Amino acid sequence: xxxxxxxxxxxPGLALIVVGAAFASIFLGAVTISPTRIWAVLTGGxxxxxxxxxxxxxxxxxLLGLLVGAMLGVAxxxxxxxxxxxxxxxxxxxASNSAALGAVCALYFGLSELHPLALPLLAILGGAIAILxxxxxxxxxxxxxxxxxxxxxxxxxxxxxxxLALNLSPNPFAAMExxxxxxxxxxxRSYDHVWIALPxxxxxxxLLLADGRTLDALTLGEExxxxxxxxxxxxxxxxxxGVAIGVGGAVAVSGSIGFIGLIVPHxxxxxxxxxxxxxxxxxxxxxxxxxxxxxxxxRLIPSTNELKLGVVTALLGVPVFLVHLMRExxxx
Amino acid sequence: MVTIVxxxxxxxxxxxxxxxxxGVTMVPGTLVGVIGPNGAGKSTLIxxxxxxxxxxxxxxxxxxxxxxxxxxxxVAKSVAYLPQGQTLHWPxxxxxxxxxxxxxxxxxxxxxxxxxxxxxxAAMARADVLHLKGRVATELSGGERARVxxxxxxxxxxxxxxxxxxxxxxxxxxxxxVMDLLRTEARGGALVVTVLHDLSMAARYCDRLLLMEDxxxxxxxxxxxxxxxxxxxxxxxxxxxxxxxxxxxxxxPMGRVR
Numbered sequence: 001x002x003x004x005x006x007x008x009x010x011x012p013g014l015a016l017i018v019v020g021a022a023f024a025s026i027f028l029g030a031v032t033i034s035p036t037r038i039w040a041v042l043t044g045g046x047x048x049x050x051x052x053x054x055x056x057x058x059x060x061x062x063l064l065g066l067l068v069g070a071m072l073g074v075a076x077x078x079x080x081x082x083x084x085x086x087x088x089x090x091x092x093x094x095a096s097n098s099a100a101l102g103a104v105c106a107l108y109f110g111l112s113e114l115h116p117l118a119l120p121l122l123a124i125l126g127g128a129i130a131i132l133x134x135x136x137x138x139x140x141x142x143x144x145x146x147x148x149x150x151x152x153x154x155x156x157x158x159x160x161x162x163x164l165a166l167n168l169s170p171n172p173f174a175a176m177e178x179x180x181x182x183x184x185x186x187x188x189r190s191y192d193h194v195w196i197a198l199p200x201x202x203x204x205x206x207l208l209l210a211d212g213r214t215l216d217a218l219t220l221g222e223e224x225x226x227x228x229x230x231x232x233x234x235x236x237x238x239x240x241x242g243v244a245i246g247v248g249g250a251v252a253v254s255g256s257i258g259f260i261g262l263i264v265p266h267x268x269x270x271x272x273x274x275x276x277x278x279x280x281x282x283x284x285x286x287x288x289x290x291x292x293x294x295x296x297x298x299r300l301i302p303s304t305n306e307l308k309l310g311v312v313t314a315l316l317g318v319p320v321f322l323v324h325l326m327r328e329x330x331x332x
Numbered sequence: 333m334v335t336i337v338x339x340x341x342x343x344x345x346x347x348x349x350x351x352x353x354x355g356v357t358m359v360p361g362t363l364v365g366v367i368g369p370n371g372a373g374k375s376t377l378i379x380x381x382x383x384x385x386x387x388x389x390x391x392x393x394x395x396x397x398x399x400x401x402x403x404x405x406x407v408a409k410s411v412a413y414l415p416q417g418q419t420l421h422w423p424x425x426x427x428x429x430x431x432x433x434x435x436x437x438x439x440x441x442x443x444x445x446x447x448x449x450x451x452x453x454a455a456m457a458r459a460d461v462l463h464l465k466g467r468v469a470t471e472l473s474g475g476e477r478a479r480v481x482x483x484x485x486x487x488x489x490x491x492x493x494x495x496x497x498x499x500x501x502x503x504x505x506x507x508x509x510v511m512d513l514l515r516t517e518a519r520g521g522a523l524v525v526t527v528l529h530d531l532s533m534a535a536r537y538c539d540r541l542l543l544m545e546d547x548x549x550x551x552x553x554x555x556x557x558x559x560x561x562x563x564x565x566x567x568x569x570x571x572x573x574x575x576x577x578x579x580x581x582x583x584x585p586m587g588r589v590r
Contacts, residue, residue: 218422
């Protein structure tokens with residue numbers, strides 16, 4: 001049974017792409033460094049300039065790309081299964097928008113100037129407040145629809161807060177800064193950001209990956225799942241915490257990056273047995289690979305300003321997704 | 333062996349008293365039919381038996397233990413449930429769907445064992461769905477899907493089975509197959525409780541019928557005791573011809589009581 005859950009080459013193939021993308025992310029960039037110099041750095045030697053570029057710029061950027069992509073991918077897969085809705089994505093519970101609002105507050109009030117970590121920490125706080133609000137709004141109801149409605153409400157409120165900050169921003173420069181953060185980027189990130197994202201993503205992804213069986217049982221509806229021994233309120237708590245912690249932590253370091261969480265589960269699903277649990281791990285790997293590749297694209301596409309990651313994932317992701325939907329449409 | 337007892341059971345859904353003061357003891361080895369007009373509280377009663385809805389008053393005992401105090405997994409292991417309707421919320425493969433029945437027996441991260449596989453295979457064979465193995469469950473016909481879901485319930489391997497309208501959407505041949513199967517389960521020592529609308533089927537197969545009206549249990553006994561012209565006229569508001577074909581009763585609803 002377990003052998004038939006994935007296409008035999010799916011996991012090895014994705015793992016290979018992830019490793020390839022990670023290496024490419026180290027080797028490719030705005031400045032060309034010869035492979036021999038890079039190799040020297042990776043094996044512990046190398047010259048100063050190459051060391052700085054590779055170890056302090058490209059390596060944290062690569063790690064963040066993998067972490068954020070993995071989290072968005074697995075969160076999208078888990079939410080599509082939990083809400084039983086192929087339209088679900090990580091932002092559906094309002095955690096991304098609220099985390100973004102926290103970050104925007106840091107920019108708006110100039111806190112991000114005082115300390116570089118003010119922004120990601122406020123973003124995580126924003127995500128946590130959103131989930132707390134969600135608890136109060138959706139109460140103990142077990143229907144996923146209540147959760148979606150509450151999530152949309154929280155998300156809209158946070159979106160209004162972001163608009164308000166843009167509306168009231170003291171000068172065009174501040175508004176630009178906020179806008180450019182909202183578009184999502186992995187530019188100029190340091191190990192501080194990696195250490196913020198890493199624990200959040202590990203905890204978040206672990207909470208979501210552990211619930212695969214609950215997601216499968218929900219195919220039979222809430223009562224069907226309960227009659228199979230699933231404790232729904234506990235499962236819902238794990239789901240909300242996983243998304244809040246993981247996606248909150250990811251958005252805190254990268255800004256809002258759309259579409260990865262929506263499209264990755266759809267792209268890997270045909271190569272699995274289509275059960276919600278089987279899509280989780282491939283989506284984690286696929287998300288990591290896709291975001292890292294998009295980030296390489298951002299660096300290589302020649303332009304005066306570096307393109308924003310959120311823009312590229314949407315521009316490249318949506319056409320791929322549409323073609324995929326046309327071929328797969330009979331299932332939905 | 334599983335015995336299910338309801339004591340003074342009342343359930344309120346919103347403001348509506350859906351089940352009112354029902355007391356019944358159901359013992360292993362019997363096929364119990366729950367009948368009654370639409371909205372009589374049949375589904376709510378069996379959901380309360382499983383602990384899926386909280387009683388307003390009274391309690392349900394599964395083998396002497398209050399279902400409200402049992403954890404969901406132990407209820408799931410002793411009583412399998414086939415919900416009403418064949419709603420599937422996700423396009424799952426037939427085999428994966430049937431395999432969900434093994435869920436109550438699995439530890440947090442364990443995989444299906446060879447024994448589990450054998451049980452799944454046997455359940456599919458008994459519900460006559462082995463040939464649908466490679467299909468996606470949402471693409472099946474209503475009757476095929478109903479049988480796949482029945483196989484899912486059988487795969488639990490519980491000593492009690494509660495089925496809500498298992499005959500809906502089935503052709504006559506498969507209706508007989510499913511009733512035969514439920515009776516075999518009961519003869520094998522299981523307690524089978526099923527909601528039915530077809531009174532002839534209920535009369536022919538069930539050992540005992542529970543007739544519900546407006547949330548209350550108004551008749552409880554053998555099919556011949558419960559399905560009398562008087563009771564049919566009073567509860568269903570129909571006139572019916574009741575004939576006997578050997579020892580098999582036939583109930584033909586003929587018209588409304590005016």
